[in-house]
Amino acid sequence: MSDSAGRSTALTLITPLRPGGGRWLKIMLGAARHFRYVSRPAIEMSFIHFGHWTVLERLPGGDDQPGGGRLANRYLFFESNYDDDDAGYIES
Numbered sequence: 001m002s003d004s005a006g007r008s009t010a011l012t013l014i015t016p017l018r019p020g021g022g023r024w025l026k027i028m029l030g031a032a033r034h035f036r037y038v039s040r041p042a043i044e045m046s047f048i049h050f051g052h053w054t055v056l057e058r059l060p061g062g063d064d065q066p067g068g069g070r071l072a073n074r075y076l077f078f079e080s081n082y083d084d085d086d087a088g089y090i091e092s
Contacts, residue, residue, distance in 0.1 A: 010079075011081075012077075014077050022074030047082050047084040047089070
């Protein structure tokens with residue numbers, strides 16, 4: 001889902017991960033924090049103002065609270081703000 005506000009567009013995606021994919025993805029996201037050559041391509045795209053990836057394993061709250069606790073599957077939660085057109089952003 002995207003929402004335009006002025007010149008920037010906000011994008012939020014939530015997608016399920018394959019079994020075992022969450023572990024591999026957490027390793028890659030951790031590497032991006034420590035090794036600039038992993039994250040450099042996204043940083044060099046001047047039209048991207050913000051990008052954040054999170055692997056969701058549980059929802060806030062305890063296992064005994066409605067809507068809280070561990071999820072049956074892991075999900076990738078991605079947020080971004082950019083000022084290019086949608087097609088240009090997706091292609092990049």
